[in-house]
Amino acid sequence: MSINISEKQRVRKLWWKPRWLAFRARMLGRGMRPGLLSKIIVFVLLVDLAFVYVYPILYMISTMLMSTLDLVDPTIRWIPTTLYWDNLVKAFEGLGYWQGFWQSLSVSLVAAVAQAISCGIAGYGFARYDFPGKNLLFVLVLLAFVIPPQIIVIPLYLLYREFGWINTKLPLIIPEMLGLGLKGSMFIVIYRQFFIGLPQSLEEAARIDGANSLTILGRIMLPLAKPAILTVSLFSFVWHWNDYYLPSMFISEQSQWSLVRRLQVLQQSLDEIYEVSPYGMSSMTEPVNMAGAFLVIMPVLLLYFIAQRWFTESIERTGLVE
């Protein structure tokens, strides 16, 4: 009897122990499994960091919708009293939006397609073939990545002038067609890495079935390379859209300017349109500039949010870049 009681007491004393252990395991995790607590910490950390990235965009959107009154009102930080669309209209006019949009779009689109093809071809050659001097050539590919364009811009200018390419879009397109241009080397490396990852047996099997190299490329490699093609085209498009330096060197004619370049001179254009003296409305133009910035990056932002699902997945699946 007495034994029974003490047994009961012992059980009662320890009733919490297994629950506590289970609770601890759930909070802190056991072995490899993350616990709830670490999940919460990771989540909070990520939210904080994400905020740093989202902040400029939120700031831009909030500021552009503010009227002058809201802007100077210290009690208003984020949410304008009324949505004020005038800034957007002004920025739209000041940028010459449709013309700029068309310039940006045409260059980026052509360049992205050109690089997706040409870098793919070069990357394929580097990945699936052996030929003398291949390693040396690949070192040159990497070298091309490292060279700052500012070093070669003067000779390039002289060269393009010789070709009669100044004030045309050819300097932004012809190098891209040959697998150079904006970050071309990086795209070659991406493709190379991708094609190296495909099993050799694919090609051998096709060869035994009598396929020639072109058939193999078109029928087997091309469909498989979709994720790589998608990633490269997306990056290339967006980076060309954002590109500022080289276009500013080779294209001086204003009607051919891309949106990004128009944004740089938005202030002046607005002053011209509204005939304001340069010192007239300086401090209050921030909302208009923000509206301009919004208009310029909105197309790529949209494209990104449409495409990001595919491309993050393709990166996760293939381990694309190596």
Add this chain to the structure above:
Amino acid sequence: MRRRLSLDAKRSIEGFTFVAPWLIGFIVFMAYPLVYSLYMSFTEVQVTATMINFTFIGWDNYVHAFLGDNVFPIELAAFIQESLISVPTIVIFSIVVGLLINEDVWGRGIFRAIFFLPVIFSTSEVINSLFSQGAGANFLSRFNIFGMLIQALPDQMATPINAVLGRFTLILWSSGVQILLILAALKTISSTVYEAAAIDGAGRWEVFWKITLPALKPFIVLIAVYSIVDLSVSPFNQMLVQIRNHMFNVRTGMGYASALGWIYFSIVLVALVFVYAVGMRRVSKA
């Protein structure tokens, strides 16, 4: 035997054909301008309305850059100092974020979308103009961290650290591709290794140090190299602004600008080779 050889040769030629367009492009749009600019760096360039005159002056441009110019060496030193802090920061930051988004957290897809934003926008002048107008979340200034640092540290250390902190947002914004690389690298580690470790009773902490980090090492070298390149060609880079200014400066001109470009480029190249060689030796030892 002969037939085999000729088959190999045929494949070589085929392979070369794939690479040939790139090679042509490289020669015309890269190698030729490079050699040209190297030549220009040893000359004084005079541009007239109709033609360009080159006068060979030997190493004068290079000597002048270090002895005569009172801006360039200072900017160069500042650039090196800043890179020494920025690059490790970017590398560590992208590893941390890569590991965090690789975890199974709520809203993982949304986080990935947000953290890849810099891949899309860090090249953009738009971001530049956003930051210059106060859109950079400068939460650090609220806590007066700068003031504290200046008091706590000697000046030579406090100034570059402050410079980096001041551009903290910018550093975060330049680690997009790096985060992506880390994520891709984490995918290359086979899950069976982790399962084996779990069966052996290894904790998460141990697994990170003994499995994840060693597997990441070559990628860490890669992102360090990428960060250096990215930093060296970024539009925020003062060195490039210098070079650009000299290009159209009548007094110094294109020859001098080319010399500055080459000095800058050789330093970056040396840094790259150094990081790569040291990093890769560590990797092969491990």
